[in-house]
Amino acid sequence: MPFFKTFIILVLTLFWGCAGVALESNPKTPVAIQTFEEDGYILLAFDALDRNDPRRAVEIFETLYKRSGSLEYLKEAIALNVAIGDHLKAREDALIYLEAEPKDMEVRRALIGVFASLNRLPEALAEARRLLGVEKSEENYELMASLYFVKQDYAEAEKYLESAYSLHQDEAILDRLTSTQVLFLKNRDKAIAYLESHSRIKGCSEMVCEKLASLYREKQDLARLEETYNKLYEEFGEERYAKALLEVLLYRKEYDKAILFLEKSGVEPEVLLDLYRFTGSLQKAQKQAEHLYAIKHDVTFLGLEAMLQYENAKNQNDPKLLESIESKLRIYLQERQDHVYLNFLGYLLIDHNVKVKEGIKLVEEALEQLPDSPHYRDSLAWGYYRLGECKRALSEMEKIPLSEIEAEEEMLEHYRLIQKCAKKSSK
Secondary structure, three states: HHHHHHHHHHHHOOOOOOOOOOOOOOOOOOOHHHOOOOHHHHHHHHHHOOOHHHHHHHHEEEEEEEHHHHHHHHHHHHHHHHOOOHHHHHHHHHHHHHOOOOOOOHHHHHHHHHHHHOHHHHHHOOOHHHHHHHHOOOHHHHHHHHHHHHHOOHHHHHHHHHHHHHHHOHHHHHHHHHHHHHHHOHHHHHHHHHHHHHHHHHHHHOOHHHHHHHHHHOOOOOOHHHHHHHHHHHHHHHHHHHHHHHHHHHHHHHHHHHHHHHHOOOHHHHHHHHHHHHHHHHHHHHHHHHHHHHHHHOOOHHHHHHHOOOOOHHOOOHHHHHHHOOOOOOHHHHHHHOHHHHHHHHHHHHOOOOOOHHHHHHHHHHHHOOOOEEEEEEEEHHHHOOOOHHHHHHEEEHOOOOOHHOOOHHHHHHHHHHHHHHHOOOO
């Protein structure tokens, strides 16, 4: 943690009984404390704190120290001076205190914070080294690292953070260490090595895995990125991790893996539908569209289900099948006059000789929305052909570029039949 945070924690530790003290001073109470015994002095100090007068409390604690010789009173004065920002006085009192109690780490940390606040880094570093000489703890190593951060000596800061981390493999220190390696020392590989090692020994926590994922993404190490997001989703079950994993799978074109993951997890059901269609699993796509319509009541899925039902049918001339598909498409078109479905239903009615004239009207509506569509024009021509209006059908087919007609077998077959019919009718 930054040395400022360490410093504040120390102040709170020392500043017992003084929570909520404001920094503004009220007028001093005109009481001659000389007439009181030690307990009376203490009561006066607490009274000053209750009245938000910490400076008065400092004076009383210092008087208590001078009269009793007890270092505890001087310690209280140091904490209050730190709290009100009187760093010079805090420094003076801390040096006096440490002459008598050189192993008191709380006061030495306070002194380090005071030196840092006074921009006297060499002295702060010297005190921090003394502190480490007394106890090599995570907190003391972190404090030393914080001072080197202030000095902008990130290589030295890294060394002390490494020492702090080596003691108990604390994740908070690991976070700070790897952030230093990435942001200041530009050594992503070293940060990754630390995080991977921690993951193997201690497990991949959310913080560690997220940090690894970020670094893998930067390096374009997609295999490890996939593995990490998979761990995060399995451990925490959050949808954001599922989406991130899916993104990686799709980017890597691992469609079968993506389908298995979506089937198992139940997330992104619409993407699963698209993947079924993309990979040619049309039976599964139809069932998924049916499922989505049942739970979402969105006609998008009903229309898609109808199309897939027709494509999947073994006997596309089955009257019951055609009736079912027509019914679904009409429900769709009641809500959305979409040209794709107008043409699909229109062509269906035309091609199966069910309601050819109505089919033509539907195709014409589709052409109003998309006049240049060769497929819609082919549908219209086929409708006229079904009605026996072959010349009119040929006129519509000739509006389609020959290259596009020849590119599709069904359209080319229509063109040949219409040409043949038109020739017969012209005789």
